[in-house]
Amino acid sequence: MTNPSSQSVLFAASEVSLTNRPKRAKPPVSSGVIGMLIFMVTEAMFFAGLISAYMVIRSGIEEWPPWGQPRLPVETTAFNTLVLLLSGLTMGFSRNLLQKQKFQEGRRLLGISLLLGTFFLVAQGYEWVQLLNFGMTVSSSVYGGLFYLIIGAHGFHVVGVLAVLIHAWNRLGASNNPITAEGLLPLQLLWYFVVCVWPVLYVLVYLT
Amino acid sequence: MSQAAAAVETGIHAEHHEDLNFLHKYILPLDHKIIAMQYIFTGMIMAIIGGYFAYAFRMQLAFPGELVPGYGLVGPGEYNMLVTNHGTIMIFWVAMPVLIAGFGNYLIPLMIGCDDMVFPRINRLSYQIFLVSALVLILSFFVKGGGFGGAWTAYPPLSSVAEYNLTDWGSSLWVLAVALEFISFLLGGINFVTTAMNARAPGMKMMDIPIAVWFIVIAVILFMASVGPLIAGAVMLFMDQRIGTTFFLPSGGGDPLLWEHLFWFFGHPEVYVVLLPTLGIVADIITVFSRKKLFGYKTVLYTAFATGGLSFVVWAHHQFIAGIDPRMANIFVVTTVLISIPLAEMMFSYIATLYGGSIELKTPMLWALSFLAAFLIGGVTGIYLGASALDVYFHDSYFVLAHFHYTFFPITIIGMFAALTFWFPKMFGRMMNETLGKIHFWGTFIPFNCIFLPLFFLGLAGQHRRIYNYQHFPDLATQELQNIRIFATVSLVVMLLFQLVFVYNFFVSMFKGEKAPDNPWRANTLEWSTSSPPPHGNFKKLPTVYRGAYEYSTPGREEDFWPQNVAPE
Numbered sequence: 095m096t097n098p099s100s101q102s103v104l105f106a107a108s109e110v111s112l113t114n115r116p117k118r119a120k121p122p123v124s125s126g127v128i129g130m131l132i133f134m135v136t137e138a139m140f141f142a143g144l145i146s147a148y149m150v151i152r153s154g155i156e157e158w159p160p161w162g163q164p165r166l167p168v169e170t171t172a173f174n175t176l177v178l179l180l181s182g183l184t185m186g187f188s189r190n191l192l193q194k195q196k197f198q199e200g201r202r203l204l205g206i207s208l209l210l211g212t213f214f215l216v217a218q219g220y221e222w223v224q225l226l227n228f229g230m231t232v233s234s235s236v237y238g239g240l241f242y243l244i245i246g247a248h249g250f251h252v253v254g255v256l257a258v259l260i261h262a263w264n265r266l267g268a269s270n271n272p273i274t275a276e277g278l279l280p281l282q283l284l285w286y287f288v289v290c291v292w293p294v295l296y297v298l299v300y301l302t
Numbered sequence: 303m304s305q306a307a308a309a310v311e312t313g314i315h316a317e318h319h320e321d322l323n324f325l326h327k328y329i330l331p332l333d334h335k336i337i338a339m340q341y342i343f344t345g346m347i348m349a350i351i352g353g354y355f356a357y358a359f360r361m362q363l364a365f366p367g368e369l370v371p372g373y374g375l376v377g378p379g380e381y382n383m384l385v386t387n388h389g390t391i392m393i394f395w396v397a398m399p400v401l402i403a404g405f406g407n408y409l410i411p412l413m414i415g416c417d418d419m420v421f422p423r424i425n426r427l428s429y430q431i432f433l434v435s436a437l438v439l440i441l442s443f444f445v446k447g448g449g450f451g452g453a454w455t456a457y458p459p460l461s462s463v464a465e466y467n468l469t470d471w472g473s474s475l476w477v478l479a480v481a482l483e484f485i486s487f488l489l490g491g492i493n494f495v496t497t498a499m500n501a502r503a504p505g506m507k508m509m510d511i512p513i514a515v516w517f518i519v520i521a522v523i524l525f526m527a528s529v530g531p532l533i534a535g536a537v538m539l540f541m542d543q544r545i546g547t548t549f550f551l552p553s554g555g556g557d558p559l560l561w562e563h564l565f566w567f568f569g570h571p572e573v574y575v576v577l578l579p580t581l582g583i584v585a586d587i588i589t590v591f592s593r594k595k596l597f598g599y600k601t602v603l604y605t606a607f608a609t610g611g612l613s614f615v616v617w618a619h620h621q622f623i624a625g626i627d628p629r630m631a632n633i634f635v636v637t638t639v640l641i642s643i644p645l646a647e648m649m650f651s652y653i654a655t656l657y658g659g660s661i662e663l664k665t666p667m668l669w670a671l672s673f674l675a676a677f678l679i680g681g682v683t684g685i686y687l688g689a690s691a692l693d694v695y696f697h698d699s700y701f702v703l704a705h706f707h708y709t710f711f712p713i714t715i716i717g718m719f720a721a722l723t724f725w726f727p728k729m730f731g732r733m734m735n736e737t738l739g740k741i742h743f744w745g746t747f748i749p750f751n752c753i754f755l756p757l758f759f760l761g762l763a764g765q766h767r768r769i770y771n772y773q774h775f776p777d778l779a780t781q782e783l784q785n786i787r788i789f790a791t792v793s794l795v796v797m798l799l800f801q802l803v804f805v806y807n808f809f810v811s812m813f814k815g816e817k818a819p820d821n822p823w824r825a826n827t828l829e830w831s832t833s834s835p836p837p838h839g840n841f842k843k844l845p846t847v848y849r850g851a852y853e854y855s856t857p858g859r860e861e862d863f864w865p866q867n868v869a870p871e
Contacts, residue, residue: 121500125420128499129492132526136488139530143564147534150560151549160555233546236555243538243547 130280134287137251141291144244145298151236152302160235164228166300167221174217175296181210182289185282192275200275201266208263211256211285218249241299248295251288259285322838332422333838338408339729340429342722345400348436349715352391353798359384359770364784364791366771379468381770382451387443389454390476394483395436397576397714402525403432403490405579405721406518408729410494412829412836413515415503415845415867420496428489435482442475450476453768455565458550458558462542474543481536484529491522503828503867505847510866512827512851513596517582517606521575524610528571535564562624566617573709574613578606580717581648584670587724588652589852590825591667592659593862596852598651605644605651612641622690623697631690638688645681649674664823665739669720672747673712680708683758698768701761707754719746719804726808727822731834732815738807745800752793756786824863827851831867 152158159165184207191200222242230238259281265273331337354373361368362376369375376384407425411418419425443449450473452461461477464470498511498519538549539561548554550561589596596602618626618634652674661667683705686692696702719742726734765778772778772787821830832841845867853864 123500125496125500128496129421132492132495132523133488136526136530139527140534141530143531143534143567146531147538147549147560147564150563151555151557154557155555232541233548236548239541239547239549243541243549247534247537 124276124279126277126280127283130283134283137287138291141247141295144247145294148240148244148298151240155236159237162229163235163237164225164230166241167224168300170217171221171296171300174214175293177210177217178214178289178292181207181214182286184210185285185289189275189278189282192278197266201263204259204263204266207285208256208259211252211259215249215252215256218245218252244295244299248288248292255281255284255288330426332418332426334407334411334419334422334425335729335836335838335840337425337429338404338406341399341404341407341432344433344436345396345404345718348391348395348399351440352388352396353801355384355388355391357794357798359388360791360794362770363772364788366773376770378770379451380448382453382768383443383449383469383472385768386451386453386476387439387449390439390480392710392714393454393572393576394480395439396718397710398483398487399432400718401576401579401583401714401721402518402521403428403487405514405583405725406490406494406522408725409829410497410515410518411501412728412832412840413512413827413851414498414501414506415828415841415847416497416501417839417841417844419493420501421493424489425493428486428493431482431486431489435479435486438475438482439479442472442479445471445475447472455569456539456561457565458539458542458561459552462539462550464543474540477536477540477543481533481540484533484536487525488529491526494522495519495526503845503847506866509600510847510850512582513585513599513602514579514582516603517578517585520606520610521578524571524578524613525575528568528575528614531564532568535561538564559621559624559626562621563617566620567614569620570617571610571613574609577709577713578609580673580713580720581606583717583721583724584673585652585655586825586827586851587666587670587720588655589854590724590823591662591664591670592656593662593854594655594659595854596651597654597657599850599852602648602651605648608644609641609648612637612644616641616688619688619690619693622693628690635688635690639685642681642685642688649678649681665734665736665743666720666724666823668740668743669716669723672743673716673720676708676712676716676747676750680705680710680712683708696761698766699761700757700765700767703767704754704757704761707757711750711754715746715750719743722808724823725829726811727818728829728834728836730812730815731818732811732813733818733822734811734815735807738803742800742803742807745803746797749793749797749800753790753797756790760786821865824861826853826863826865828866831865 184203188200188203188207191203225241230241232239232242262273262278262281265271266278327333328336331340358370358373358376359381361370361373362381367375407419447469450456450461450467450469452467452473456473456477460466461473464473467473498515502511538547541547542550542556547556549556550558552558585596585602616634616638618630619638622631622634656671683701687696687702687705723734723739726732760783763778763783765772765783769775772783818834820832820834822834823830828841828845828847829836831845846869847866848868848870849864849866851866853866855862856864
């Protein structure tokens, strides 16, 4: 009953030896989802650590941003935040469609969601290049260090999850061993996490 | 339906598992039992390194400035490196892999009656990352400048500035190794919890799960919830060391105290992460050898939940003299002392289990009982240290050192030997020699007390940790105190020598021991219902569970045990 295709890409390969498991009661929550939820707890605590580090260091410095350091682009990043939120929203709609067996539409919407995510990433990269040109580097001040640490940690997550999701998007239409809506769920959860943690970081780093 | 169908299906399954060559069976296994043994053996090899380091720096303390046989001269920098890496290895590369990853891997699928972990490949990856982390740590001893010497807590700025610690690459590799090791246990931990939730044998309800499995799962959840901030801190420390950020440097606007908070927010739950598996293993052993039901199964379980919850709000008791607000210190004194209540309750449950039982003093039982006794001393001395008024004087003295060795030694070493001697017949299909086992037990337990009991008195005499030669301090250089140091060191050497008995017993029994029956201890849990050692896939026919794990000496039954998988008449 735990056939490989019902699991996520991340875990699909690992499910092989369980295919011949004798029938037992179907667990209320699939193993892939439980595994991902536990992972997300750790991730949430990781970002909580970064956020508390930011607040502790920030509270010890009077002039913020420190003298000679550029201001952050609040408005363009606000637009970028909306793009990322929209990406999360389309991801949710695509899951609805996939669950209703509307395969083509669901796949297209998932593609749009991933494109929006990629746009977010590229815009962030452009912003970084600009900031570096203005002389803000990791070692120019603790302000720069914290910015690149926190925004970089988030960007690193975006890159990772996008890569796996694009792989999954490919597999959605594959002829052998395709991935199902249920199998996609753990990855989508991780994407929601990445989307939801961003506004918190935006308010923390850009607005306060 | 489907007993027959199930049997057929598992039959196919078992056959599918048979044709494995040596490489896929022992080097790149998916089988949780082999992965468990990889963890246990790697942990034991690391324990030898950690023990060797302890030998070298204890010899330096007892006979300062003299050549240590088998090591050479211990200089001040080298002394710090030995102490630091002794602590790091014993906690992260011995206690964690052996107790959680090793026995967790071995026991969870067998005790809950399934054929393997839910994500076997992630399990294998977890071990491989762990092995890389161990190799990175060992590499750090040989780079220019030598291994990291800033204590296992790695407080910045000492750990973050190469001009201060003089181990430029040693300290970076140390941080890298620790971070890799966390990633490894993260993957393993996801697996453990998911398996325990989703793969239990039919009929096994929450309250039928053996305490050992419960406690490992709780420990893993504690680990998962606390490790995030430390990973964040490790990344920041690594950036401070390598690319010139100043997160922990006051001169650059950073805050060194921040690291202490990030570290101890993980570091204190970590104590319970390694403690809980041993407590669980001990619970299983004492019920088997006192032939009695575990006293208050649910109480024991809930006290573990309480301990886990409280362990998140006690961390600042490590920082009473770090300049935190005394009002905040008061709060942490209260929570710290509070945490002894659930643990005391658990201890009473264990003692009540022993009360009136027909106790068999087999080797595993001796280890389990000695754990209770030794850990009690560790726990009680902890209450003194938890009070900030006393801790101001005891902080960083040998009293602290003796206290946490009285907790960590029982947890790690005694717990490891208890579990190994108890499950050895299941793991290797042969019995260990009882006489040698008992000689090894007494040869470890008596010297252990001889090492660490005197250190309490050294601490009360004002001896500070992390000093490589006390002859430079007139108050501490007296012959009386030096005699105590020599006594502790001699006891350590005696204890290390007695470990040879165990190594001999272990390997000779593994190949030449008496054949073990399926259930040599007449125990209830599911792992004893399959053959010794269990085949790949664990059970010929996956079991169904009818009752809790601790039905010993049930009134009205002829046998004094009632395995979980035996159908009621």
